[in-house]
Amino acid sequence: MTLAAPLNLLRQARARFTQREIATHVGKDIKTVRRWEKGETPCPSMLEPALRDLLQQGARATSGAAGDAQFRFIDLFAGIGGIRMGFEAHGGDCVFTSEWNDFSTKTYRENYPGGGEPALIGDIVAFPAEEVPSHDVLLGGFPCQPFSIAGVSKKNALGRPHGFECTTQGTLFFDVARIIAAKRPAAFLLENVKNLLSHDKGRTFDVILQTLRDELGYEVHYRVIDGQHFTPQHRERIIIVGFRGETGFSWDDLRLPEQGPRLGSILHRTDGSEPVLPWDHDRFFDHTAQRVQPKYTLTPNLWTYLQNYAAKHRAAGNGFGFGMAYPDSVTRTLSARYHKDGSEILVYQGEALRPRRLTPRECARLMGFPDTFRIPVSDTQAYRQFGNSVVMPVMREVARIMLPHVQTLLAEETRYGSKQALSLYA
Structure with a gap:
């Protein structure tokens, strides 16, 4: 039986x-x-x-202890580990993590315990690159900061060589570059907002490509990918991947479903089928009453304010206003400011009720995190964390098409010897 x-x-x-x-x-x-x-x-x-x-935790711990990982990676500007989760799905072993925000590290530690987990350090800026463990893939959702272009242009005009230190020092991208220079991983993946392409009329992105291709000598590919292929959210992010040698990598290998899921697939279910998660209990959903907790419904004052604000901008010919979402919707982009009023994604509850915010659990689902993902922080911090995170299934899919090329480069290294030496001024 x-x-x-x-x-x-x-x-x-x-x-x-x-x-x-x-x-x-x-x-x-x-x-x-x-x-x-x-x-x-x-x-x-x-x-x-x-x-x-x-x-699953036991399986991860056993895999880590046995040394069966297919590749080793580091997780910089880790947030709550969305990029990490995508690469772990393909057999990767995280050997180093950096995240400066205390609330994010609390969530990160709660969801990635044991299994040989390395020490999670804070700010990467002061950490010596030489002390970063050897790794095969570097991952980083680095923040976008202004780059100094004037110095580079002047040196180009004078025909003088320069390195990425001169171009990018003082930005967090510099810390990515210095670790790549010191450790020479087989590959990297960097993630950022779509506007990185147009920042400072495209000059910021030109400096990034120049650093990665010309200064560090990597084969670089980039593409803007919309998360709505995998979750019901319009969320465009630029993904930059690089390899230490020549590969046959192609974005054409991505499997992007033409029709992604709709909002109804991630909302709490009121028909009795909503799973009871012991780590959530009734925090977000009242399982006795079979309803989302009332605190997520907008107050009368806030709903009146948002309607008046939208009407004011419509009258001025602007498109600003709240975004009402329905079960068959694809939502606007979830932002880190969602905790303030929830205006970009308001869930319709019928004419008789005011709309509501997504709960943090629904935000986790909207970003592609499984229900096993723990949310140990306040709602305000959870909204910030998911608003700053990545659509995890996008990372998992990019990891899938990167991995064969990473394995080829590692096999070549084993066959022909050590990593190619880096000379910035050769």
């Missing part, structure tokens, strides 16, 4: 974890877990997500 799914998962977990470890993970006492295991009381179906999450 086939075991009920929760009991089957419990018995799988018991092969890796003690009863006390399971009890701590699912938020129950050890006697309750013992009764489930003996069959004295049924193991609740609501615990399936928690037990699956525990098994």
